[in-house]
Amino acid sequence: MIWPGAMIRQLLSSLTKKPATVNYPADKSGMPKGFRGKLKFDASKCIGCKMCMKDCPTGAIVIRQVGEKKFEADLDLGKCIYCGQCVDSCLKKALGLTSEFELAQLDPKKLKITLTDGPSIAGNKESSGE
Amino acid sequence: MLMPIFNILIFPGLLFLFFFSLAAEFFDRKLGARLQNRVGPPWFQPLADFIKLLGKEDIIPEEADNRVFKLMPVFALTSVSCAFFYIPLWGKNALYSFNGDVVVVLYLLTVPILTYFLGGWYSRSVFSMIGAVRSLTQLFAYEVPLFMTILAAALLADTWSLSKMAAFYSAHPGYWVFNILGFVIAQITLLGKLEKVPFDIPEAETEIVAGSFTEYSGRLLALFRLSINIEMVVGISLLAAVFMPWWLDAGPIAGFIIYVLKVAALISLVSLLRSLFARLRLDQMINLCWRVFAPLAFLQVIINLILKGALFK
Amino acid sequence: MHNTGDVKVPIGPQHPALKEPESFLLTLRGEKITAASVKIGYNHRGIEKACEGRTYIQDLYLIERICGICSHSHSTAFAQAVEEIAGIEIPARAKYIRTIVAELERVHSHLLWLGVAGHEIGFDTLLMYTWRDREVVMDILAQLTGNRVNYGMNTIGGVRRDIKAEQIPQVLKGVDTLEERTKYYIKIAGEEPTLINRLSKVGMLSYEDAIRMGAVGPTARASGVQRDVRKDDPYAAYADIDFKVITHNTCDVYGRTIVRVLELMESFQIIRQLLAKLPEGPISVRAPRKIPVGEAVSRYEAPRGEDLHYVRANGTDKPDRVKVRAPTLANVQAVALMLEDRYLADMPIVVAAIDPCFSCTDRLVSINYVDHNSKNTFEWEKIHRDSIEWYKKRGIDFAKLNKTF
Numbered sequence: 001m002i003w004p005g006a007m008i009r010q011l012l013s014s015l016t017k018k019p020a021t022v023n024y025p026a027d028k029s030g031m032p033k034g035f036r037g038k039l040k041f042d043a044s045k046c047i048g049c050k051m052c053m054k055d056c057p058t059g060a061i062v063i064r065q066v067g068e069k070k071f072e073a074d075l076d077l078g079k080c081i082y083c084g085q086c087v088d089s090c091l092k093k094a095l096g097l098t099s100e101f102e103l104a105q106l107d108p109k110k111l112k113i114t115l116t117d118g119p120s121i122a123g124n125k126e127s128s129g130e
Numbered sequence: 131m132l133m134p135i136f137n138i139l140i141f142p143g144l145l146f147l148f149f150f151s152l153a154a155e156f157f158d159r160k161l162g163a164r165l166q167n168r169v170g171p172p173w174f175q176p177l178a179d180f181i182k183l184l185g186k187e188d189i190i191p192e193e194a195d196n197r198v199f200k201l202m203p204v205f206a207l208t209s210v211s212c213a214f215f216y217i218p219l220w221g222k223n224a225l226y227s228f229n230g231d232v233v234v235v236l237y238l239l240t241v242p243i244l245t246y247f248l249g250g251w252y253s254r255s256v257f258s259m260i261g262a263v264r265s266l267t268q269l270f271a272y273e274v275p276l277f278m279t280i281l282a283a284a285l286l287a288d289t290w291s292l293s294k295m296a297a298f299y300s301a302h303p304g305y306w307v308f309n310i311l312g313f314v315i316a317q318i319t320l321l322g323k324l325e326k327v328p329f330d331i332p333e334a335e336t337e338i339v340a341g342s343f344t345e346y347s348g349r350l351l352a353l354f355r356l357s358i359n360i361e362m363v364v365g366i367s368l369l370a371a372v373f374m375p376w377w378l379d380a381g382p383i384a385g386f387i388i389y390v391l392k393v394a395a396l397i398s399l400v401s402l403l404r405s406l407f408a409r410l411r412l413d414q415m416i417n418l419c420w421r422v423f424a425p426l427a428f429l430q431v432i433i434n435l436i437l438k439g440a441l442f443k
Numbered sequence: 444m445h446n447t448g449d450v451k452v453p454i455g456p457q458h459p460a461l462k463e464p465e466s467f468l469l470t471l472r473g474e475k476i477t478a479a480s481v482k483i484g485y486n487h488r489g490i491e492k493a494c495e496g497r498t499y500i501q502d503l504y505l506i507e508r509i510c511g512i513c514s515h516s517h518s519t520a521f522a523q524a525v526e527e528i529a530g531i532e533i534p535a536r537a538k539y540i541r542t543i544v545a546e547l548e549r550v551h552s553h554l555l556w557l558g559v560a561g562h563e564i565g566f567d568t569l570l571m572y573t574w575r576d577r578e579v580v581m582d583i584l585a586q587l588t589g590n591r592v593n594y595g596m597n598t599i600g601g602v603r604r605d606i607k608a609e610q611i612p613q614v615l616k617g618v619d620t621l622e623e624r625t626k627y628y629i630k631i632a633g634e635e636p637t638l639i640n641r642l643s644k645v646g647m648l649s650y651e652d653a654i655r656m657g658a659v660g661p662t663a664r665a666s667g668v669q670r671d672v673r674k675d676d677p678y679a680a681y682a683d684i685d686f687k688v689i690t691h692n693t694c695d696v697y698g699r700t701i702v703r704v705l706e707l708m709e710s711f712q713i714i715r716q717l718l719a720k721l722p723e724g725p726i727s728v729r730a731p732r733k734i735p736v737g738e739a740v741s742r743y744e745a746p747r748g749e750d751l752h753y754v755r756a757n758g759t760d761k762p763d764r765v766k767v768r769a770p771t772l773a774n775v776q777a778v779a780l781m782l783e784d785r786y787l788a789d790m791p792i793v794v795a796a797i798d799p800c801f802s803c804t805d806r807l808v809s810i811n812y813v814d815h816n817s818k819n820t821f822e823w824e825k826i827h828r829d830s831i832e833w834y835k836k837r838g839i840d841f842a843k844l845n846k847t848f
Binding site: 012019 | 163164165166167168169170402405406407
């Protein structure tokens with residue numbers, strides 16, 4: 001005869017264990033290295049070939065020419081699906097990925113950001129309001 | 131004159147019962163979560179849920195019977211709260227008692243199920259109606275063994291009053307041992323009354339949404355939820371009074387602590403049992419109750435009859 | 444509940460048992476289901492059509508989003524079809540990496556299923572435990588691919604990320620943990636009577652019916668049908684790997700559970716074999732942007748069963764036609780059969796037992812073609828032209844699609 005309650009040992013032993021739940025807003029250790037987060041843009045490397053625009057599945061990125069051989073990237077965080085295809089397509093490695101993932105905004109306008117010069121996480125100005 | 135009013139309204143009456151039942155819900159939820167290796171809710175969660183529901187709009191379906199729909203939660207709350215006064219909590223005496231209060235308490239505990247049925251039936255939604263019918267079908271299955279086990283204990287004590295039963299069992303320490311089988315059955319069938327896994331068939335979320343309560347919202351749902359919580363406390367207090375008649379002479383403060391510990395122990399059992407099993411199907415549940423629990427409860431009655439004959443010639 | 448009349452219970456389109464909108468209309472007599480009908484089509488997203496307006500590279504990511512659970516299955520099946528048309532032979536290492544991700548995906552999908560099944564029969568503890576353990580494989584996937592669900596691992600001509608040597612021990616460690624846990628669930632599935640009673644003899648699908656209804660994946664294998672694309676028509680690295688096709692002959696939901704948990708054990712040893720044999724070399728070859736004229740069908744054993752992709756190329760950088768037959772479409776036909784004469788309480792678990800993914804399945808055919816001169820045949824070209832016109836009238840121009848995004 002098999003008795004009901006086969007999991008009882010496991011259940012009782014969990015009482016002494018720490019809960020498996022990650023205390024998220026306090027503990028942000030969740031994302032591993034190589035996570036595909038927000039894009040970063042190094043304007044000095046960009047040659048304006050627009051391969052990223054061509055390959056982007058959602059049309060989230062737009063490269064604009066702002067001066068002689070100077071480019072800016074407009075990124076719509078609401079459209080971006082964080083696949084990283086633009087990074088693969090970029091011939092000059094001007095685009096890269098960061099592991100930043102807390103990108104939600106209350107105001108949809110704030111999702112449209114401009115990635116300007118600098119290899120550091122661009123567009124901080126707009127997204128620092130969170 | 132003032133004392134009974136204080137007793138009924140404040141302590142150990144309605145106000146105490148309100149907070150105690152919320153605490154019981156919290157304890158049940160937290161323990162269930164910890165058993166499942168989760169964090170569980172913070173301590174104020176049941177109260178917060180209750181207040182939030184009070185602030186929500188009451189939506190009554192157009193087809194529902196307005197009066198029945200509104201009255202049923204109140205009925206449920208009233209009947210479970212009334213039952214509380216007849217149960218000896220700490221010490222040997224209940225707030226009120228008379229010969230035959232065992233039966234009254236058991237029936238007062240059945241009334242909420244009837245209100246679930248009527249509330250669900252008069253909601254006129256398919257899910258509510260199926261839930262309502264399931265509530266009632268299930269009622270006939272678990273009620274018999276539950277009643278029999280409690281009546282068996284009463285039989286041994288030779289009284290129909292819970293207070294006198296408590297007096298009997300504390301006068302004859304060790305006699306509670308005879309009722310262990312009954313206690314096990316009562317604890318399991320109580321899960322049916324409280325509609326908890328594995329007997330949460332009437333409100334099986336994945337089948338019939340929320341059963342009888344599908345159409346309830348706002349204050350009415352808050353009252354229903356409160357009455358379910360109070361039912362848990364009352365049902366468990368009843369089990370504690372009948373099957374755990376220990377240390378009843380401890381005095382008011384120590385007695386109160388012992389009572390809370392007893393309730394906590396029984397709620398822990400409820401949490402453990404509901405985390406341990408899958409939900410049964412209605413036919414399996416009825417089979418289990420009639421083929422296993424009812425005969426065992428009957429065995430308990432026979433044991434107690436024989437014992438009574440042997441011990442008190 | 445024994446009232447004289449039959450009650451019609453709508454399960455869905457919105458119902459707590461269903462994770463996606465889909466409609467099941469059950470006719471009940473008491474608690475018994477006397478008739479059941481399945482109506483799909485609430486979740487149509489037009490992905491096949493949308494694929495025609497995007498380049499192959501963009502399509503990969505769109506196809507990947509057909510299903511959140513078997514995303515790698517769809518993108519691999521699509522990439523395989525395109526590679527076949529273009530005549531690209533992908534490097535061996537890419538094949539292995541694709542297979543590793545595929546098996547990890549199977550592990551996470553089957554663990555997810557086990558939890559969902561537990562929830563459907565009111566066994567929430569099982570849900571909490573399996574989903575906790577599933578985090579292990581999700582973490583492995585996030586580490587290898589960079590994402591938890593839509594891995595974005597495939598590209599036409601190979602894979603996009605390499606598995607680094609230092610990652611392998613971590614993966615193996617995770618697999619060991621999962622194997623130990625899976626053994627525990629196998630033990631529970633054999634010992635817990637409430638679980639066995641709820642699953643045994645529920646949702647019966649005989650061997651003959653499984654063949655007749657065209658069931659695939661674990662649903663078919665639990666009815667004793669030896670049907671597994673990984674063995675029947677090996678793709679990626681499966682030809683080099685030694686593994687068993689798990690079947691069971693109880694033909695019920697319990698059998699489907701056992702098949703899935705035993706498949707988990709197979710997956711673990713497949714992953715170990717793959718990691719041990721992982722060949723050196725490049726992970727991708729250059730693929731042309733314009734795929735030459737041709738067509739191909741690609742088969743893939745997704746966690747839920749055989750996934751079939753058809754791609755037709757017309758020489759441009761966009762496909763002419765993409766057609767997806769997700770495993771649920773093959774299995775959903777059997778659900779109505781399985782539900783008949785069962786209890787209402789069995790409905791959620793019977794539906795869940797095929798591991799349905801309705802949004803992958805939903806399709807829409809709506810043709811109002813009133814032309815009395817024709818003989819009721821629909822030319823592909825005409826439907827294609829008409830649909831473009833239909834959208835143009837509503838202000839959507841597919842020709843300009845990429846520019847007007």
